[in-house]
Amino acid sequence: MKLDFKFSNLCGTVYKQGNLVFTPDGNSILSPVGNRISVFDLVNNKSVTLPFENRKNISRIALSPNGILLLSIDEDGRAILCNFVRRIILHRFNFKKKVLDVKFSPDGQYIAVTHGNQVQVWKTPTYEREFAPFELHRAYTGHYDDVISITWSPDSQYFLTTSKDMTAKMYSLHSLEDFVPITLSGHRDTVIAAFFSSDQETIYTVSKDGGMFIWKDPDSEKMKNDDDLPDDMQQALKRTRMEIEASDRKRKYRRWWVTQREYFNQGKVQCATFHIKNNLLVVGFNSGIFGLYELPDFNNIHTLSISQNKIDFVALNNTGEWIAFGSSKLGQLLIWEWQSETYVLKQQGHYYDTNTLSYSSDGKYIATGGDDGKVKIWSTVTGFCFVTFNEHSSGVSSVQFAKNGQVVFSASLDGTVRAFDLIRYRNFRTFTSPTPVQFNCLAVDPSGEIVCAGSLDTFEIYIWSVQTGKLLDILSGHEGPVSSLAFNNTGNMLVSGSWDKTVRTWDVFGRGRFTETFNHNSDVLAVAYRPDGQEICASTLDGQISFWNPNDGKMMGTIEGRDDLGAGRKATDRMTAKNSAYGKAFNSLCYTADGENILAGGNSKYVCLYSTVQKILLTRFELSNNLSYDGMLEMLNSKNMTEAGPMDLIDDESEEESDLEDRLDKSLPGASNMDKKGDPSLRRTRPTFRTKDVKFSPTGQAWATATTEGLIIYSLDQAILFDPFDLEIDITPETIQEALENEEYLKALVMSFRLGDHSISVKIYNSIPSRDIELISKNFPLKYLDRMFRLVVTMLEQSKSVQFSMMWVCALLKYHAKYMKQNSNEYMTIFRGVYKSMAKHYEDLGQVCNSNTYKMKYLMKKGQQKMAKKQTSDSMDIENIEF
Numbered sequence: 001m002k003l004d005f006k007f008s009n010l011c012g013t014v015y016k017q018g019n020l021v022f023t024p025d026g027n028s029i030l031s032p033v034g035n036r037i038s039v040f041d042l043v044n045n046k047s048v049t050l051p052f053e054n055r056k057n058i059s060r061i062a063l064s065p066n067g068i069l070l071l072s073i074d075e076d077g078r079a080i081l082c083n084f085v086r087r088i089i090l091h092r093f094n095f096k097k098k099v100l101d102v103k104f105s106p107d108g109q110y111i112a113v114t115h116g117n118q119v120q121v122w123k124t125p126t127y128e129r130e131f132a133p134f135e136l137h138r139a140y141t142g143h144y145d146d147v148i149s150i151t152w153s154p155d156s157q158y159f160l161t162t163s164k165d166m167t168a169k170m171y172s173l174h175s176l177e178d179f180v181p182i183t184l185s186g187h188r189d190t191v192i193a194a195f196f197s198s199d200q201e202t203i204y205t206v207s208k209d210g211g212m213f214i215w216k217d218p219d220s221e222k223m224k225n226d227d228d229l230p231d232d233m234q235q236a237l238k239r240t241r242m243e244i245e246a247s248d249r250k251r252k253y254r255r256w257w258v259t260q261r262e263y264f265n266q267g268k269v270q271c272a273t274f275h276i277k278n279n280l281l282v283v284g285f286n287s288g289i290f291g292l293y294e295l296p297d298f299n300n301i302h303t304l305s306i307s308q309n310k311i312d313f314v315a316l317n318n319t320g321e322w323i324a325f326g327s328s329k330l331g332q333l334l335i336w337e338w339q340s341e342t343y344v345l346k347q348q349g350h351y352y353d354t355n356t357l358s359y360s361s362d363g364k365y366i367a368t369g370g371d372d373g374k375v376k377i378w379s380t381v382t383g384f385c386f387v388t389f390n391e392h393s394s395g396v397s398s399v400q401f402a403k404n405g406q407v408v409f410s411a412s413l414d415g416t417v418r419a420f421d422l423i424r425y426r427n428f429r430t431f432t433s434p435t436p437v438q439f440n441c442l443a444v445d446p447s448g449e450i451v452c453a454g455s456l457d458t459f460e461i462y463i464w465s466v467q468t469g470k471l472l473d474i475l476s477g478h479e480g481p482v483s484s485l486a487f488n489n490t491g492n493m494l495v496s497g498s499w500d501k502t503v504r505t506w507d508v509f510g511r512g513r514f515t516e517t518f519n520h521n522s523d524v525l526a527v528a529y530r531p532d533g534q535e536i537c538a539s540t541l542d543g544q545i546s547f548w549n550p551n552d553g554k555m556m557g558t559i560e561g562r563d564d565l566g567a568g569r570k571a572t573d574r575m576t577a578k579n580s581a582y583g584k585a586f587n588s589l590c591y592t593a594d595g596e597n598i599l600a601g602g603n604s605k606y607v608c609l610y611s612t613v614q615k616i617l618l619t620r621f622e623l624s625n626n627l628s629y630d631g632m633l634e635m636l637n638s639k640n641m642t643e644a645g646p647m648d649l650i651d652d653e654s655e656e657e658s659d660l661e662d663r664l665d666k667s668l669p670g671a672s673n674m675d676k677k678g679d680p681s682l683r684r685t686r687p688t689f690r691t692k693d694v695k696f697s698p699t700g701q702a703w704a705t706a707t708t709e710g711l712i713i714y715s716l717d718q719a720i721l722f723d724p725f726d727l728e729i730d731i732t733p734e735t736i737q738e739a740l741e742n743e744e745y746l747k748a749l750v751m752s753f754r755l756g757d758h759s760i761s762v763k764i765y766n767s768i769p770s771r772d773i774e775l776i777s778k779n780f781p782l783k784y785l786d787r788m789f790r791l792v793v794t795m796l797e798q799s800k801s802v803q804f805s806m807m808w809v810c811a812l813l814k815y816h817a818k819y820m821k822q823n824s825n826e827y828m829t830i831f832r833g834v835y836k837s838m839a840k841h842y843e844d845l846g847q848v849c850n851s852n853t854y855k856m857k858y859l860m861k862k863g864q865q866k867m868a869k870k871q872t873s874d875s876m877d878i879e880n881i882e883f
Contacts, residue, residue, distance in 0.1 A: 003609065003619050005714040008702065010036055010049040011378045011385075012354045012368060012710025014333040014347040015326045018058050019101075019313050022324065024067045026317035029324055029345075031333055032058035034709050035626040037072055042322070042335060042344055044826075047383035052089050054080055057628045062102045062111070068127060071111065073099045075628065081125060081133065091125065091133045100148045105156040110137060110173065112159055114147040119161055121173065140171045142181050149193045153200055154276065160203065162191035168205050184215055184256060195274035195281075197296075203256060204295060206272040206283065214260040214296055262298045266291060271313050275320040282323055284311030290325065292338055302338055347385060350374060354706040356398045356693045360405040363697040364822065365422075366704055367408045368711055369396025375410045375420065378711060380702070381823055389420050391427045398441050402448035407466075411439040411453045419451070419466060431464040434471070443485035443494065450508065452494060454482025461485065461496055463508065475506055477515065484526045488533035493550065495536055497524035503538045505550055518548050518555075528589040528598070535612070537598060539586035545600060547612065557615045561586060564617050565604040568631040570688070571646035576635075588693045593700045601691035601705055605632060623691065623705065623712055630686040699822070731755050740764055746776050753787045761791055766799075770807060777811035785816055786830065793833040802841055809834060 010033055018032035027043045035054040040047045054074040062071045063084065070084040077095040082088060100114045104124065111122045119140040125133030145164035152159045162168045168184040168191050184194070189209035196203060203215040267287040274281050274295075281293045288307035293300055309329035316323055322344055325334040335345035350370030357368045366378045373392040376385045394414035401408055408420045415436045419429035437455040439462075444451050450472075452463050461475035461482060480500035487494055494506040503518040522542040529536060535556065536548045543562030548555055562584045569576060586600040586608075597618065601607045607621045626632065640647040693706040702715040731751050739748035745768045752761040768776065780788060789812065796805040813820070820827045 002716055005621065005703065005716055007049075007051050008713045008715035009047070009380075009383050010034075010038060010710055010712055011047075011366070011380075011383050012376075012706070012712075013331060013349040014038065014040075014047075015328065015331055015349075016057060017312065017328045018326075019060055020315040020324045020326050020333075021061055021063050022315055022317040022322075023063065024065060024318060026319055026322065029315070029317075029335065030061060030063065030070075031326065032061060032072070034058070035074065035624070035628065037061060037070070040333075040345060040347075045382055045384065046826075049383075050082075050087055052080060052082060052087070053625055054078065055625065055627050057626065060099050060102045062104050064104050064124065065106060065108045069104075069108075069124065071102060071104075073102060073113075083127060090127070090129055093134050095120075100146060101150045103150045103152055103159075105152050105159075105173075106154055107156040109156065112150045112152065114150065114161075115139070117141070117143040117145055117147060117163065117165075119147055119150065119159075119171070137173075140181070142169055142171075142183070143167070148190070151193065151195055153196045154198065155200070158196075158200070160194040160196065162194050162205070164190045166191060166207070168194040168203075170203070182256060184213075186213060186258060187211055192269050193272045193274075196276065197279070198276050202296065204274065204281065206269060206281075208269050210264040210267070210269055212262045212264065212281075212283075212298070213258050214262075215256040216259045217256055260296065260298075264291060266303065270310050273314050273316055275316045278320040280316065280320050282314050282316060284314045284325065286310035288327070290314065290323075292323070302341075304336075306334055306336070307332055348388075349385075349710055350376065352395075353690070353692060353708050354711055355396060357695055357704055357706045357711060358400045358408070359695050359697050359704070360401045361403055361698055362405060362822075363699040363702070365401075365405070366711065367399045367401060367410075368706060369399040369410055369412075371395040373412065373414070375399060375408065375418075377408065377422065380697075380713065381826075387422070387425050389418075389425075389427060391418055391430075392416065397439060398453075400442050400444050402444055403446050404448060407448060409442055409444055409451055411442040413438045413440075413456075415439065417442065417451060417453045417462075417464070429466060429469050431462075431469060431471070433462050441482060441485045443487050445487045445491035445508075446489065447491055450491070452485055452487075452508075454485050454496060454498075456481040459498065459500075461494075461506070473508075477504060478502065480523070483524060484528075486527050486529045488529045488550075489531060490533060493533070495527050495529060495550070497527040497538055499523040501540075503527055503536065503548070505536070516550070516553055518546075518553065520544075520546060525585060525587045526589045528591055530591050530595040530612075531593060532595055535595070537589055537591075537612070539589055539600065539602075541585050543584045543586070545586060545589070545598070545610070547615075559610055559615050559617075561600065561608060561610075561617075564606070564608045564620060565602050566606050566620075566634070567602075567604045568634050569636055570631045571636065571640075571686070588691065590694050590696050590703070592696055593698070599694050599696060599703060601694040603688070603690045605629075605689050605691075607691060607694055607705055621714060623707060624689055624709055626689070626709070628686065629689040629708065631688050733757070733760060736760055736764070740767060745772060746779060749776070749788070750781065750784055753784045758791075762795070765791060765795060766801075770804060773807050773811050777808070778815045780812070780816070782816070782819055785812070785819070786826065788812065789827070789830045790833070793830060793837060796834070796837040797840070802845075806838075 013033045015031050016034050021030045028039055028041045031038050034057055036049050038047055038049045054072055055078050056074040056076055058072050059075050060073045068085055070082050071079055073079040077097050077099050079093045079095060080089055081091045083090055095113060097115050102113045104111055109124055111124055113120045121137040123135045123137050143163040143165055147161050147163045149162045150159055158170055158172050160168060160170050166187045170182040172179050184205060187207040189207045192206050192208055194203060194205045201217055205213045264283060266289045267285040269283055270286050271284040279295045281295050284290045288309055289305045290311055292302040306325060307327045309327050311325050312328045313326040321337055321339060323336045323338055330351055331349040333347045337344050350372055352371035354368050354370050357366055359366055364380055366380055368376050373394055373396060375389040375396055377387045378385050392412040392414055394412050396410050396412050398411045399408060406422050411417045415438060417431040417439060418427050421428045437457045439453040440456045441454040449466050450463060451466055452461055454461050459478040459480055463473040465472055478498040478500055480498045482496055482498050484497040492509050494508050497503050501520045501523055503524055505516045520540050522540040525539050525541060527538045536550050537545055539545050545559040545561055547557050565584050567584055586602045588601045590599045596613055598610050598612050605623050609618045611618050687708055689708050691705055691707050696703045702713055704711060704713045731754050736748050736751045748764050752764055792805055792808045799805060
């Protein structure tokens with residue numbers, strides 16, 4: 001079995017915090033998900049998470065105008081500069097302060113970064129590795145509080161900054177003899193953003209209190225034609241011009257005047273963005289409402305409520321047609337097309353942790369359940385959630401697919417087990433117990449006719465019939481909460497683990513209720529059956545994994561895994577990570593398809609893969625390095641400990657960044673539910689990274705885990721592996737011709753795809769002998785499979801060699817149909833192209849063939865009739881002669 005599983009995707013989270021960035025073509029959007037970045041392709045309906053990660057949660061990202069360089073900065077100001085196209089880290093840098101905004105200049109030559117009450121402008125590094133790629137151009141001062149936004153002018157010569165000191169400033173990139181920074185003051189609250197107009201003669205500023213001011217230069221051509229302005233404004237402009245002309249200073253002090261004041265009435269402004277070509281202003285409010293306005297007339301085009309929580313960030317694509325909204329409270333990411341008033345994308349992760357997951361039988365879908373009571377179905381191909389079931393009223397503790405893949409079962413702490421139909425997207429069965437209990441685990445037999453659930457309260461196992469929905473039996477015997485259930489491959493034996501330190505096997509369909517008990521030294525947290533049903537494994541609270549033979553009840557071995565989990569030390573721990581017992585146990589187990597290895601995860605950032613034969617650790621996967629979670633480090637720095645406690649837990653955030661609104665008492669008067677009442681004295685806490693559930697894909701090419709970060713998928717897929725053809729010499733038409741002359745057809749074909757010359761690809765395609773089609777198709781790399789199929793489809797449509805092209809289609813499908821089925825959304829257009837070409841040839845050739853067939857049948861029939869007449873005449877002649 002291959003062990004080089006690599007990070008493939010992060011599905012369960014679509015937005016955490018920070019800003020959203022559209023790619024230059026406007027077809028994809030980049031969203032920070034914790035300390036990683038996810039890219040959502042809005043045209044091809046696919047999402048992928050970049051493989052690198054920051055030290056902490058990302059606060060700001062920026063993409064160069066040509067879409068090659070990507071800069072991501074975390075909460076501490078540590079940055080990663082990477083090649084976005086090749087997904088390679090070029091450099092790491094520390095800005096040494098929290099960065100509130102970062103922007104590339106429109107010409108891509110400079111990067112402007114907020115640095116407290118200053119703005120630093122750095123020269124853009126090159127696309128290759130350098131010893132010191134970041135070179136400081138200049139630092140700009142003048143603000144008295146933190147700078148929160150930066151906006152470049154279209155010509156990259158000026159930029160606007162806004163600050164918490166309720167002012168905005170305009171700086172020039174280079175020192176000019178007759179220019180000094182211009183201060184725009186007059187707002188009564190923090191200035192959220194400032195924008196240039198397309199002609200750079202107008203500036204728009206938006207403040208947090210809902211004010212939008214329009215500023216103009218009195219020396220501009222438009223302002224000189226001031227007949228349309230009010231009388232008091234005209235008099236003020238005349239006095240300003242006289243003062244400027246009378247000044248003997250060497251530098252030219254320019255004053256910008258407020259020509260128009262407008263106000264938003266929807267609440268406090270959280271974010272704003274401006275499309276300079278279309279003069280569109282989009283404003284997001286703390287009430288979940290956004291407004292779309294046309295400037296400078298301030299015409300309200302749309303006002304829509306899209307969330308019950310504040311909108312943290314808003315972005316526009318290059319054409320101004322799509323608006324992206326991010327809400328960190330619920331983890332929502334919305335893409336709205338304002339002209340057609342439709343959603344392009346609407347995704348939301350689990351509000352709390354993802355508790356459990358289950359693969360469908362074909363590995364194309366993953367079902368997840370969370371503490372928010374929702375069951376979500378994710379596509380492993382696209383990475384999107386396409387259906388959400390919210391019938392549960394409490395946290396979902398377990399989900400499982402039926403073998404046919406069309407039904408999902410879920411168990412919840414609300415006392416119900418529900419069955420969902422993935423064809424009609426409805427809850428068609430609800431199973432309950434005679435007395436209200438909380439269900440902690442779930443198991444479905446291979447036939448999908450029986451569903452079992454274990455309870456936390458009564459320590460019993462309930463069995464229902466899926467067809468009738470009736471309770472069939474209640475299995476008693478455990479003396480503690482039932483923690484895990486699993487059926488064997490035949491479905492006649494059920495294994496259960498409990499906190500009473502026992503594992504029991506039950507003969508579900510037998511009349512004698514045969515049970516076998518396996519005793520352990522600690523509480524049992526998880527159990528699993530080997531795929532062949534000849535072995536049971538169980539993990540216990542003391543960190544051990546025990547293996548049992550269900551036939552004779554003998555122990556086959558144990559694995560001591562306490563030291564393999566490597567749990568870290570929390571900020572409040574009074575003992576070292578080595579001596580702490582927290583998290584040093586596996587709460588989830590899953591066998592591989594061959595049963596020779598087992599995957600185990602617990603309350604740690606590590607997932608361990610063990611050999612069940614040799615009982616040794618094969619490899620350990622580190623799921624995250626995000627230091628924003630507590631307990632990620634095994635050794636803490638003593639400088640972070642103060643007299644008031646750990647520095648990370650002291651709430652020293654500003655009003656805008658605090659979670660005070662989450663801690664306020666929002667309950668109704670007289671309500672006594674203390675769980676819903678806030679406590680303003682609560683200290684700030686950091687979540688702990690935990691692995692809740694692990695599952696292997698039925699294909700064996702991937703495995704997934706439900707964690708605090710979301711649904712993390714590791715894969716062996718060849719599409720994400722390194723391409724060995726990158727090691728070849730420079731690809732030119734001469735080298736391709738040389739490979740073709742040496743009859744290296746596969747190499748020449750792939751090199752032509754990399755070169756992108758269609759004529760060369762057609763030449764090589766026609767030069768390949770038909771006897772080599774099978775061999776080339778068998779060894780064809782998956783990375784270029786779609787290009788090869790597109791070439792075959794093109795040749796099938798244009799070439800007269802129909803049989804030759806059909807041989808290619810049959811050979812490629814023979815060896816790669818499984819991969820294409822798993823990625824059917826990518827190859828659906830190719831399938832349609834093949835079908836279209838074959839249908840066209842069938843229609844064209846079918847008419848000729850049918851006509852020829854009819855003519856041949858007619859001639860054969862005529863021949864038979866002629867032969868029959870001849871035989872009749874010959875027999876009559878013979879009779880006449882005899883007569």
